[in-house]
Every structure is written in C-alpha cells, then in structure tokens.
Amino acid sequence: MTVRRSIQGMDGPEPLARALRDAQYIADEGLATAAYLALALGKPLLLEGAPxxxxxxxxxxxxxxxxxxxVRLQCYEGIDAAAAMYEWNFPRQMLAIRQAGDDYVNLYADDFLIARPILRALEAPRDRVLLIDEIDRADHEFEAFLLEFLSDFTVSIPERGTIRAAEPPVVVLTSNRTRELHEALRRRCVYHWIGYPDPALEAQIVMMRASTVAQDTAQRVVRAVGALRAEPLAKPPGVAETVEWAEAATLLNAQGVPWPRAFARAIGVALKDQEDLDYIVPRLDAILGAA
Structure with a gap:
C-alpha cells in the first residue's frame, strides 16, 4: 500500500518549485511535479539524463x-551490499579483545558497527535523504539488491537482526543511462527525465549561481554551450560547466582579456577531454562568433 506523506508548507508542485528556487535550484514544471509526487506518495524518485x-x-x-x-551512496562497478549497508570495524574489535583480556566483549555492539548510507537512512528516515547516485554504473546484482531494499526498506544484520525504517525514507536515484535499468526497479519509482535546459532557463541558472556574471555574458556563454552540445563531443559540457565557463571568462575579462578571447582562453573549464579540445579549438572562433 502506498504511504502518503505530509509535506509541510508545500501542498503542490508550485510551492515545491518555489522552495527549490530558494535553495538555488530552478526546477521546471515536470521535475517539480515528479519530486512532489514522489515525496507525497512515499516513493523513490528516479532521475535520468545526460551527465x-x-x-x-x-x-x-x-x-x-x-x-x-x-546521505550519498555513490555507485560504481563492483559495488556490493556491504559497501552500501554496513560493515564491522574489525581492527577495533581486535583491539577491544586484546584490551579486555579474560573479560567478555560484545563484538557486535554499536561501537563496532560502521553504518553505510543505506543503514544511515533507515536509522533516521525523518532526518535524512538517501541519494543513490549513478545507479547505472553498478552491476545487475547490486541493482537486484536495491530492488529488494526499496520494496520493504529493511536491512538484515545477521548478528543483530532486522532493522526496518519507521517510515519510508526519502530516496532519490540518478542514472546517466549508460545501461538500461530493470523494469521492476523503474516501477517502484516516480520517474523523470532531465534534459539540458532551454537557453533562457540556462541563462537564469548562470545568473543565479554566478553573481559576478553579467546578463549579456550569461546569454553569450549559453549560446556557445548550445553550439558545443550540437557537436559530436565525447563529453559535452553540462550546466555546471556553463556556469564555470561564464565565471572563468568574466574573471579573465576583469584581468584585461577582451571578449571573445576571454571565452576562448577559458575553454578548458567547459571541455575536459583532450580529443574534444583538439576537435573544437580550430572551430572555436566560428562558434564564439555565432554566439
């Protein structure tokens, strides 16, 4: 049965979007709606999109x-359940045994338990948000483990028993879609695809996050980034790179580097792959001229 949460002060997607903006994040209608529904229905939020x-x-x-x-769980190839849930502090256990001599030592007391992100989220579901980041980088076995976890929000510790969350924790999963996720995992989530923002929205993001950047500069760098994303690049610039490029170019311009040369000299902030740079640099003047 679906659990419905009360979200204090936010009775719909629009108030949530305003609150996110106050937190320096501009969410469009689709994202605000998906986030609101995930929070209100007690379901994980699955966000997919390019890096x-x-x-x-x-x-x-x-x-x-x-x-x-x-609480962030960064996924990677080969990650296992122990890295996500908990482990015992073996060196500390051995030290306690040596120090205790003939006295009894409870090797499975809280002092020896190292809580990993999933256990930490279960222990305090009203105080923490669990981020399962880049789940597509994990293998299918770990995805199956997450599927089981998201079904009942419990963790079994053989030495301690089962730990169950008092209520479903807030869970956000992200995927760069380097591989397809299992359909059963998708069904347990509220899904939203995040694409690159349109130029007007991206310019707003630059202005919000980079207070030193002029509006004209923000618009020019957004147009240039849009042109870069249209090229066959291995690693096209994301929104963070747009903001950083605008900041870097503004900094160089303040040091006397004229436009558009300031953009060109700061290109390493926007593109971070040598093959991409080799491809773009000969074309950069035309890209910046069009911007």
Whole structure:
C-alpha cells in the first residue's frame, strides 16, 4: 500500500518549485511535479539524463528544502551490499579483545558497527535523504539488491537482526543511462527525465549561481554551450560547466582579456577531454562568433 506523506508548507508542485528556487535550484514544471509526487506518495524518485544536467544537484536541493541531511551512496562497478549497508570495524574489535583480556566483549555492539548510507537512512528516515547516485554504473546484482531494499526498506544484520525504517525514507536515484535499468526497479519509482535546459532557463541558472556574471555574458556563454552540445563531443559540457565557463571568462575579462578571447582562453573549464579540445579549438572562433 502506498504511504502518503505530509509535506509541510508545500501542498503542490508550485510551492515545491518555489522552495527549490530558494535553495538555488530552478526546477521546471515536470521535475517539480515528479519530486512532489514522489515525496507525497512515499516513493523513490528516479532521475535520468545526460551527465551534468543537474540530477545530483536536484537531490541536494530536495534535502535542503526538507531540512534534512543528504546521505550519498555513490555507485560504481563492483559495488556490493556491504559497501552500501554496513560493515564491522574489525581492527577495533581486535583491539577491544586484546584490551579486555579474560573479560567478555560484545563484538557486535554499536561501537563496532560502521553504518553505510543505506543503514544511515533507515536509522533516521525523518532526518535524512538517501541519494543513490549513478545507479547505472553498478552491476545487475547490486541493482537486484536495491530492488529488494526499496520494496520493504529493511536491512538484515545477521548478528543483530532486522532493522526496518519507521517510515519510508526519502530516496532519490540518478542514472546517466549508460545501461538500461530493470523494469521492476523503474516501477517502484516516480520517474523523470532531465534534459539540458532551454537557453533562457540556462541563462537564469548562470545568473543565479554566478553573481559576478553579467546578463549579456550569461546569454553569450549559453549560446556557445548550445553550439558545443550540437557537436559530436565525447563529453559535452553540462550546466555546471556553463556556469564555470561564464565565471572563468568574466574573471579573465576583469584581468584585461577582451571578449571573445576571454571565452576562448577559458575553454578548458567547459571541455575536459583532450580529443574534444583538439576537435573544437580550430572551430572555436566560428562558434564564439555565432554566439
């Protein structure tokens, strides 16, 4: 049965969007609606999109709006359940045994338990938001484990028993879609695809996050980034790179580097792959001229 949450002060997507903006994150109608429904229905929020479109930042903003700590589980190839849930502090256990001599030592007391992100989220579901970042980088076995966890929000510790969350924690999953996620996992989530923002919205983001950047500069760098994304690049610039490029170019211009040369000299802030740079640099003057 679906659990419905009360979200204090936010009775719909629009108030949530305003709260996210106050937290320095601009959410469009689709994202605000998906986030609101996930929070209200007690379901995980699955955000997919290209790298750099703001998926992780959205989770951070949601945690900020809720006034909760963000607990991040960074997925990677080969990650296992132990890395996500808990482990025992073996060196500390051995030290305690040596120090105790003939006295009894409870090796499975809290002092020896190292809580990993999932266990931390279960222990305080009203105080924490669990971010499962880049789940597509994990293998299918770990995805199956997450599927089971998201079904009942419990963790079994053989030495301690089962730990169950008092209520479903707020969970945000992100995926760069380097592989397809299992359909069963998708069904448990409220889904939203985050694409690159349109130029007007991206310019707003630059102005919000980079107070030293002039509006004309923000608009020019957004147009240039849009042109870069249209090129066959291995790693096109994300929103964070747009903001950083605008800041870097503004800094160089303040040091006397004229436009558009300031943009060209700061290109390493926007593109961070040598092959991409080799391809773009000969074309950069034309791209900046069009911007």
């Amino acid at each position: 750099g479109v703001g998926k992780t930042e959205a989770a951070k903003a949601i945690a900020s709006v809720l006034g909760r700590e963000l």
